[in-house]
Structure formats: structure tokens, C-alpha cells
Amino acid sequence: MELGDLLRFSHCGRTVFTMADAAPAPAGLLRCPECGLAPSFSLVEAPVRVRSPVVDGHRTSCCFLVTSRHGLDGLSEETDCELHVGISNSQGVVLSYTESGVQREQHGWEQSLVIPLVSPGNCIPNWDTQLDHFAAMDTWTADRFEEQREFGSCCYGFALGFINQLMMSQGKQLITRERFTSDLVLPRVEAASKYLAVFRHVCRHGYWMA
Numbered sequence: 001m002e003l004g005d006l007l008r009f010s011h012c013g014r015t016v017f018t019m020a021d022a023a024p025a026p027a028g029l030l031r032c033p034e035c036g037l038a039p040s041f042s043l044v045e046a047p048v049r050v051r052s053p054v055v056d057g058h059r060t061s062c063c064f065l066v067t068s069r070h071g072l073d074g075l076s077e078e079t080d081c082e083l084h085v086g087i088s089n090s091q092g093v094v095l096s097y098t099e100s101g102v103q104r105e106q107h108g109w110e111q112s113l114v115i116p117l118v119s120p121g122n123c124i125p126n127w128d129t130q131l132d133h134f135a136a137m138d139t140w141t142a143d144r145f146e147e148q149r150e151f152g153s154c155c156y157g158f159a160l161g162f163i164n165q166l167m168m169s170q171g172k173q174l175i176t177r178e179r180f181t182s183d184l185v186l187p188r189v190e191a192a193s194k195y196l197a198v199f200r201h202v203c204r205h206g207y208w209m210a
């Protein structure tokens with residue numbers, strides 16, 4: 001399944017989702033599945049493009065990325081046991097900690113949930129150098145992976161460790177894994193889950209209506 005954007009509009013008191021880029025349905029040809037009429041372009045009814053929350057991690061820079069080795073199905077599960085996390089550098093190369101040590105990947109993160117770590121237009125000088133230095137620490141060698149696993153960290157430990165090192169260098173408060181997960185990761189996984197469920201339904205039936 002090729003994931004894309006959706007269109008959302010309201011009609012007959014219902015919320016309708018359809019495929020954003022499906023031919024031959026530019027917004028003007030949209031029909032309400034309930035009454036068969038086209039939505040008007042009033043403020044209330046006008047279709048809105050809803051962007052897919054799953055993006056190509058290699059097209060991001062300086063982001064926290066969440067992906068699954070099981071593709072979209074893995075991302076749509078509301079559990080973090082199958083999830084793998086990493087940090088992108090300024091060139092879209094993703095660093096993550098695995099049982100083979102720190103990986104630097106230019107492929108494999110094409111379907112990721114993204115949490116930007118730097119506000120748009122800002123940049124942190126030497127991001128790549130800092131990330132490389134952090135990745136080179138003894139903590140993240142392959143033979144210490146099991147040891148890290150016992151602390152329940154592994155890939156999370158690496159990514160959060162780097163974020164906290166940045167926080168510290170900026171004099172900011174450190175963030176715990178629990179808070180990061182509950183405030184930033186889980187809401188995105190849940191949103192992606194819902195999006196994928198709606199998207200699948202739209203693929204099969206042409207629309208989804210609430």
C-alpha cells in the first residue's frame with residue numbers, strides 16, 4: 001500500500017475523508033457519499049488536505065525518528081516494543097543503536113514518524129559533529145547492547161541520551177524516557193494509527209465517513 005495524503009470535508013453533518021491525489025477527483029468533483037452533492041467551498045465545507053504523518057526520514061534533518069522493521073503495520077500498532085528510533089543528521093543520514101553497534105543509514109527510514117528537535121529556521125551549529133562524537137562513545141558498542149537492554153534503553157537510550165546532551169549544553173532541563181514517550185512519541189503513534197486505519201478504509205471503499 002502506497003501511503004498518501006487524504007482530503008477531509010464536512011457534509012450532511014458528517015466528516016468525510018477521501019484520497020487527496022486520486023484521479024479523476026480534483027476537489028471540484030468531490031461528492032458527499034451521504035447525499036451525492038458536492039461540498040461547497042464555504043469555510044465550513046471546503047476540503048482540507050490532511051498530510052500523511054508517515055514521512056521519509058532521510059528527507060529530514062536534525063529529527064528524532066520512529067520507524068518499524070515491520071513497515072506500516074508495525075507503526076500502526078499502539079505498542080512501542082516493535083518500534084526502532086534514531087536521530088537524523090543534517091544530511092538525512094540516520095544514526096541508531098542496534099545489537100551491531102551504532103548504524104549510520106541512508107536507507108531504511110523511508111516510513112518514519114518525525115519529531116523535529118530544532119525549530120524551523122534555526123540550526124544547532126556542529127549538529128553532525130556532536131552526533132558523531134556522541135555515537136563514538138564506549139556506551140554504544142555492539143558488545144554493550146545486552147547490558148543496555150537490561151536497563152530498558154537500547155535505541156531509545158542512544159537517541160534520548162543525545163537529546164539530553166543537547167539539553168544540557170543549552171542549560172535546559174533533561175527529559176526522561178517516560179515523559180518523552182508519553183508527551184511526544186505516543187501521541188504521534190496514536191495519530192498515525194488512526195490515520196492508517198482511515199487510509200486503509202478509503203483505499204478499499206473510496207471514502208471514510210464519521
Ligand SMILES: [Zn+2]
Pocket residue numbers: 011012032033034035036037
Ligand atoms: Zn451531503
